[in-house]
Amino acid sequence: MKQPLLNLNNISVTFKTRRQDFKAVEDLSLTLKEGEILGLVGESGAGKSITGAAILGLIPSSGNLSSGEISFKGQRIDKDPKIVRGSKISMIFQDPLVSLNPLRRIGDQLIETIQTHSPCSRTEAYDRAIKSLEEVGIDQNRFNAYPHTFSGGMRQRVVIALALAPQPAIIVADEPTTSLDVSNQAQILSLLKKLCKEKRTSVILITHDMGVISQTTDRVAVLYSGKLVEIGITQAVLKNPRHAYTQSLVRSTPRIERGSPKQPIHQIPDSKSKLCPDSKVLIAEDLTREFDLSPTWFYHKFNVHKQRRVLAVDSVSFSINKGETYGLVGDSGSGKSTIAKMAVGLLRPSSGQITVNGENLNSSTISHRQSQRIRRRIQMVFQSPYASLNPRWKIGSILAEPIRVFGLSSTKEEEQNRVFELLDQVGLSKSDVEKYPHEFSGGQRQRISIARALASKPEIIICDEPTSALDVSVQAQVLTLLKELQREFSLTYLFITHDLAVVSTMANKIGVLNQGRLIEEQSSELLFSKPQHEHTKMLLDSAPKLDIA
Amino acid sequence: MLSIILKRLTQSVVVLFLVALISFLIFRYVGNPVDNLLGQEATVQQRAALEEALGLNQPIYEQYFDFVWSALHFDFGNSYRGALPVAELISSRLPATLELAFMSALFAIIIGIITGVYTAIRRNSFLSKFILSISLIGVSLPTFLIGVLLIWLFAVELKWLPSFGRGETIQLGWWSTGLLTLSGLKSLILPSITLGLYQLTLIMRLTRSEMLEVLDQDYVRFVRALGLSNKQVHFRHALPNTLIPVITIAGLQLGSIVAFAIVTETVFQWPGVGLLFINSVYFVDIPVMSAYLLLVGGLFVIINLIVDLLYLIIDPRIRDNQLIGKA
Numbered sequence: 079m080k081q082p083l084l085n086l087n088n089i090s091v092t093f094k095t096r097r098q099d100f101k102a103v104e105d106l107s108l109t110l111k112e113g114e115i116l117g118l119v120g121e122s123g124a125g126k127s128i129t130g131a132a133i134l135g136l137i138p139s140s141g142n143l144s145s146g147e148i149s150f151k152g153q154r155i156d157k158d159p160k161i162v163r164g165s166k167i168s169m170i171f172q173d174p175l176v177s178l179n180p181l182r183r184i185g186d187q188l189i190e191t192i193q194t195h196s197p198c199s200r201t202e203a204y205d206r207a208i209k210s211l212e213e214v215g216i217d218q219n220r221f222n223a224y225p226h227t228f229s230g231g232m233r234q235r236v237v238i239a240l241a242l243a244p245q246p247a248i249i250v251a252d253e254p255t256t257s258l259d260v261s262n263q264a265q266i267l268s269l270l271k272k273l274c275k276e277k278r279t280s281v282i283l284i285t286h287d288m289g290v291i292s293q294t295t296d297r298v299a300v301l302y303s304g305k306l307v308e309i310g311i312t313q314a315v316l317k318n319p320r321h322a323y324t325q326s327l328v329r330s331t332p333r334i335e336r337g338s339p340k341q342p343i344h345q346i347p348d349s350k351s352k353l354c355p356d357s358k359v360l361i362a363e364d365l366t367r368e369f370d371l372s373p374t375w376f377y378h379k380f381n382v383h384k385q386r387r388v389l390a391v392d393s394v395s396f397s398i399n400k401g402e403t404y405g406l407v408g409d410s411g412s413g414k415s416t417i418a419k420m421a422v423g424l425l426r427p428s429s430g431q432i433t434v435n436g437e438n439l440n441s442s443t444i445s446h447r448q449s450q451r452i453r454r455r456i457q458m459v460f461q462s463p464y465a466s467l468n469p470r471w472k473i474g475s476i477l478a479e480p481i482r483v484f485g486l487s488s489t490k491e492e493e494q495n496r497v498f499e500l501l502d503q504v505g506l507s508k509s510d511v512e513k514y515p516h517e518f519s520g521g522q523r524q525r526i527s528i529a530r531a532l533a534s535k536p537e538i539i540i541c542d543e544p545t546s547a548l549d550v551s552v553q554a555q556v557l558t559l560l561k562e563l564q565r566e567f568s569l570t571y572l573f574i575t576h577d578l579a580v581v582s583t584m585a586n587k588i589g590v591l592n593q594g595r596l597i598e599e600q601s602s603e604l605l606f607s608k609p610q611h612e613h614t615k616m617l618l619d620s621a622p623k624l625d626i627a
Numbered sequence: 628m629l630s631i632i633l634k635r636l637t638q639s640v641v642v643l644f645l646v647a648l649i650s651f652l653i654f655r656y657v658g659n660p661v662d663n664l665l666g667q668e669a670t671v672q673q674r675a676a677l678e679e680a681l682g683l684n685q686p687i688y689e690q691y692f693d694f695v696w697s698a699l700h701f702d703f704g705n706s707y708r709g710a711l712p713v714a715e716l717i718s719s720r721l722p723a724t725l726e727l728a729f730m731s732a733l734f735a736i737i738i739g740i741i742t743g744v745y746t747a748i749r750r751n752s753f754l755s756k757f758i759l760s761i762s763l764i765g766v767s768l769p770t771f772l773i774g775v776l777l778i779w780l781f782a783v784e785l786k787w788l789p790s791f792g793r794g795e796t797i798q799l800g801w802w803s804t805g806l807l808t809l810s811g812l813k814s815l816i817l818p819s820i821t822l823g824l825y826q827l828t829l830i831m832r833l834t835r836s837e838m839l840e841v842l843d844q845d846y847v848r849f850v851r852a853l854g855l856s857n858k859q860v861h862f863r864h865a866l867p868n869t870l871i872p873v874i875t876i877a878g879l880q881l882g883s884i885v886a887f888a889i890v891t892e893t894v895f896q897w898p899g900v901g902l903l904f905i906n907s908v909y910f911v912d913i914p915v916m917s918a919y920l921l922l923v924g925g926l927f928v929i930i931n932l933i934v935d936l937l938y939l940i941i942d943p944r945i946r947d948n949q950l951i952g953k954a
Contacts, residue, residue, distance in 0.1 A: 134852050164854020171852075176845040180944060181867045190863070191853050224943040240853060250852075 081152050082109035083280055084133070084167075084248055089146030089156075091128050091137060102128045102141065104304040110248065113278040115271065117295035117312065119285060119327070121549035122520065125304040126284045130250040133282070134169055135159025150248075165195045168241040172253040174233035178225035184211075184236050185221035188243055195244035207243065213273060214239045230410070231262035238270060242279070249274065252284045259409040259576050264620030267294050286549040288331040289579070289622030292316055300324045330554035332579035333623070358397040359570050360421070360456075360538055364430035367391040367416050390416045392594040393430065398587075400537075403564070403571040405585030405602070407578060407617070412591040414574045418542045421572060422458045423449065434538065454484045457531035461543035463523035467515040473526055474511030477501070480533040500529040503566075504559060521552035525559065532563065538570045545580060557584060578621045582606055590614045631945075635935050639928045644695070646924030650917040651694045655687075657913060664707060703918035708910050713918045717900055721922075722802045723793055724892070724899030728885045730815050731823030735884075736877055739827045743834025744869075747842065748861055758831075765828035770887075774821040774894035781817060789814045791896040822891040826880045833876055837869045844868075871942060878934035882927040 091103040103125040110116055118126045131137050133148060135156070148156040155162050171177040179187060188207035189200065198206075208218045214235040225233055234254060241249055251270065255263035271294055274281050283295055291298050291312060299309040300321065307321040319325040369388045391413040398404040406414050419425040421432055423439055432439045434452050444452075457480075460466040467476060477497045480486075487493040498508050504525040515523055524544060531539050541560070545553040557580065563569060575581050581588055581602075588605045590598040590613065598611040609615045661669075661677050669677075678684050682693055697703070703713035742762075746755040782790035794810030796803040805811025841847060842865055850864050889901035896902070900919060907915035939946050 136848060136852060160854070162854075163852060168854075169849070169852035171845050171849055173845060177849045179846045179850065179864050179868065181942060182864070183943075187850075190859065191850075191855065194853075194855050194859065226944045237849070240849075244854065 083112045083114075083151060084108075084110040085149045085152075086129075086133070087147045087149070089129075089132060089148060090144045091125070091132055091141055092144040093141040095140075101144075102304055103132065105146070106301075106304075106306050107146075108299060108306070108309070110280050110282060112247070113275070113280055114297065115274065115281040115283060115295045117283050117285065117291040117298040118301060119288065119291050119298055120301035121286060121327075121551055123303070124301040126286075126301055127252050129301070130169065130252050130282060130284050132156075133159075133248075133250055134163055134167055136169070164191065164244045164246065166246055167248040167250065168244065168246040170234075170237055170241050170249060170251040170254045173257045174230050174237050175257070177237055178233060178240075180225055183222050183224055184228075185223075188240060191240055191243050210239045210243045211236075213242070214269060230258055231266060234258065234262075234266050235269065238266070238273070242273060242277070245277070246279065248280045248282065250282045250284070253286070254283070255290065256285070256287070260578065260617060260622075261409060261620045263290075263622065267622075270294075287622060288316070288327060288550065293622050300327065326551055330551045332550075332554070332557070332577070332583050357400045359400045359435055360572065361397040361433040362417070362421070362430070363395050363433070365391055365394045365417065365420060365427050365432065366429045367413075367420060367425060368428045389594050391420070391427075394589075394591070394594070394596045395430075396589050396596065396599065398538075398570055398572060400570055401564070401568040402587065403573050403585045405581035405588040406572065406574045406591060407576060407581050407588060408591030409576065409617075411593075413594040414576075414591055415542055417591075418458065418540050418572065418574050421538075421540050422456050423453055450484065454534045455536050456538045456540065457534060457536040458540045458542065459524070459527050459531050459544045462547050463520050463527055464547070466527055467523055467530075469515055471514070472511065473501075473506075473513055473515070473518075476515075476526065477511075477529055477533055480530060484534045486534065496533070500533055503532065503563065504529045519552075520548050521556060524548060524552075524556050528556075528559065528563070532567075535567075536569070538572065540572045540574070542574045543576070544573075546575065546577060553580070560584070578606075578617060590617070631939065632936065635932055639932050642928050643925060646921060646928075647695050647698060648691065650920040650924070651691050653920065654694070654913050654917040655690065698918075698921060703921075704914045706907070706915050707912045708907075713914045716903060716915065717918060717922065718801055719803075720898060720900045720903045722804060723897060724885060724888050724901060726805060727815065727818055727822065727891070727897060727899060728881070728888055731819040731821075732826070732877075732881045732884055734819050735823035735826035735830055735880070739830030739877075740834050740870075740873065743831040743873075744838055744861070744866065746831070747835045747838035750839070762828045762831055765824045770821060770825065770890045771894050773824055774817070774891060777817045777821060778894070788817055790817075793898060818891050818895045818897055821894070822884060822888060826877075826884060829880065830873060830877055834869060834873050837872055838865060841865045841868045867941060871938070874934055874937055874941070878930050878937075882923075882930045885926050886923050 086106060086108040088105050088107055089103060090101055090105055093100045093102055106125075106129060108116070108129075118129060120126050128137065128141070132143055135143075136159075137143065143156055146156075147154055148159075150162050150166055178184065185204075185207055188210065189203045192198070192203040192206050193200075208221065211218055211221065216232065216235055216239070220228075225236070228236065238254075249270075254270065255266050258266060267290060270281065273279070283290070285291060295312045297310065298312045298315050300307050300315070300323065302321075302323045308315060308319065308324045315324060316328055319328050367390050369390055394413070394417065396404065406417060408414050416425065420427050421439075434455060437448070437452055438444070439449075439452055439456075474494075474497055477500055478493050481493050481496055487496055497511060501508060501510055506522065506525055506529070510518075515526070518526065527544075528539075544560070545556050548556060560571070561584070564571060571584070573581060573584050585602050587599065587601050589596050590605070590611065592611075592613045598605070598609070598614050600608075600610070605614065606618065609618055661674055661681075661683065665673055665677060682690060685693075701714045701718075703717075705711065706713050706716055742758050746758055749755050778790045781788045789810070792814060793805045794812075794814035795808040796805045796811055797807045805815060842861075847860060847865055850860055855864075888897075888899060889905060891897065892899045892901035893905060900922070903915065904919045906912075907919070
């Protein structure tokens with residue numbers, strides 16, 4: 079039998095914590111063949127990234143490779159991983175915005191990398207650097223540019239160029255597209271795939287996205303709490319997942335359902351919206367928001383530069399019926415979050431207005447009391463459950479605050495009961511009131527965020543990418559919870575996301591944003607079956623699909 | 628780029644005018660200059676004549692502009708004591724203070740950054756832990772005590788270094804320097820260490836914590852994964868990123884080294900502006916005090932300007948636009 083390119087033999091990675099040692103990876107064995115793309119999938123904390131880091135000997139200093147061996151072409155590398163770093167095995171990280179040194183030109187970083195691995199003259203290295211930039215589709219006149227002048231997608235191209243420059247045999251790509259929007263994600267994945275096939279470079283692709291796995295990899299290994307639960311040819315695993323965890327992973331991946339009549343949201347008989355079908359609870363009219371990017375008053379006064387203005391939201395109008403979900407989708411930078419902030423009154427529109435139940439949210443004549451009353455009705459669930467809860471507050475206080483602010487309970491006991499009720503509604507237990515946010519997982523924290531939004535008994539909840547920081551199985555749970563709550567309290571959602579699959583399962587009506595403009599608005603079924611606008615078609619095509627042929 | 632420099636310059640000028648205003652107000656309103664000069668027994672005619680001569684009978688804004696105008700020509704009036712021009716007094720003392728400040732800043736920055744980087748890279752070594760514990764002394768002991776201890780050890784007991792004064796100096800135009808003679812250099816050592824020790828500790832601890840943070844960044848992990856040597860990773864990628872905040876603090880500290888040289892100059896009887904200032908406080912010599920204030924203010928402004936320009940050189944993000952954090 080041919081020797082595998084890379085062989086992980088029963089490796090375990092142990093982290094020392096104050097209480098006890100914790101095994102992040104346990105007895106994992108894997109092989110990688112030449113030219114193969116192997117997917118490593120699992121939820122956060124499953125040990126995917128640690129496995130990737132272990133191959134290059136880059137485990138964070140509190141952990142170590144406690145047992146097992148790693149060999150490259152039959153040679154052991156776990157004792158001295160430096161001999162393969164860059165030259166034989168290279169790595170791509172998740173967030174391109176922080177994986178390039180901000181103080182150095184990309185060209186210099188390329189030349190430095192090339193010269194480190196093959197002694198050659200600067201001109202020779204320069205030629206090779208130019209060539210590798212061309213390969214990833216970056217014009218050579220950007221050679222002397224600094225990283226901050228590139229967009230996220232472009233930076234990930236630079237990162238790929240850097241990783242491929244020393245011509246390694248293996249690339250470990252750790253969630254290379256997770257922080258990019260769908261159109262960029264599709265481009266980067268196909269670029270990575272093309273280059274690796276051309277150069278016969280093997281890839282270990284670490285991701286939590288089953289769509290990415292399905293479209294990119296040859297084989298897939300499924301990790302669950304540090305153990306390998308299943309490995310095999312990608313299509314076979316997706317079609318016939320044997321392990322229970324893989325089955326739930328495949329099942330919980332939301333899919334874009336083109337014209338599917340079985341969207342669960344439609345099975346919910348919503349009595350109120352049936353009674354008065356045209357009760358629009360939230361109306362946005364000609365909403366426009368401009369940002370002035372001129373740095374300080376000095377620039378305003380003396381106009382040293384032309385004032386830099388960005389039109390983040392450009393005359394957007396839409397309305398949401400009671401008890402319905404309106405989905406707003408678009409690439410990053412298309413103005414989604416700006417609209418969300420204006421809808422809850424965190425930002426004032428430059429022009430246009432938002433009306434909630436007939437009351438103008440942004441009117442200048444509005445009194446504090448009125449604005450409080452409107453704000454009680456609109457609450458928000460933010461994207462990152464890690465950053466949106468105060469780490470120094472107990473859950474009980476976090477949930478009690480809105481109750482107190484809006485004066486919804488008269489006694490301490492009533493307040494306490496309401497907090498218990500809220501915890502129960504989002505599936506957490508009473509005993510959690512005494513805990514701090516860091517004691518919860520991402521999914522549980524998002525439940526707390528939802529409970530906090532519910533605390534003031536709102537009618538409208540703005541969900542700004544509520545699940546994009548969560549992995550798929552948790553995402554499915556949170557989405558289900560949102561749907562149940564909608565049915566129970568006839569809530570109205572403004573659901574903002576870049577994930578078309580998620581929005582297709584949630585929304586009745588979807589608006590597509592591109593560069594601040596609403597370019598298309600359709601009911602959910604129509605949008606996916608007959609997209610009108612070119613950009614919508616592009617978004618639909620570039621979304622990773624779970625193809626189970 | 629040019630617009631940023633212009634902007635910074637304009638800001639500096641505004642700040643300087645404000646400092647001048649405060650310094651003018653001290654001169655004009657802390658005590659009555661006429662009383663200070665003539666004493667209580669002067670006749671009305673004498674007072675009027677002096678008011679006329681000092682321009683005190685003119686409107687207040689004209690007096691301010693006169694003050695600024697003369698300050699621009701380095702004319703700060705005469706010292707009440709000895710009636711020497713203040714500018715002359717200060718310029719004869721300034722080289723001593725600037726040389727002392729420069730040497731101690733150099734000492735603090737060089738040793739501070741080296742030990743800071745060392746203790747960050749070899750976090751768990753014995754030497755790092757030793758340096759860190761020793762450095763606590765630097766922050767916790769007051770300057771004068773360190774000075775006295777150093778004098779006792781190196782001047783009194785070991786008799787290696789002089790305990791006070793500048794030693795021999797050489798006159799280069801109006802600038803008298805102690806850097807060119809052996810005794811001048813020897814005399815600089817103890818006061819420089821005394822003055823710079825606190826700053827050294829600060830810079831070292833800041834460099835260390837910044838470096839530790841930078842070493843944890845993704846771009847550092849990425850260049851490690853690309854197989855770059857430790858030397859390249861630490862000094863070409865991590866160090867420049869570490870230095871950005873260090874420069875800010877070091878710049879501000881340099882200003883305070885000059886301003887707080889007073890204590891050190893007193894301990895070592897160093898003939899600098901700090902000592903001059905202390906003496907002028909004893910004798911309520913207002914013109915010297917207000918000129919000193921203007922001098923220190925001006926130094927701070929110039930140092931901050933230099934720090935801002937250093938930023939532009941080091942950080943391309945600021946060079947292109949100043950929208951970090953907003954983008």
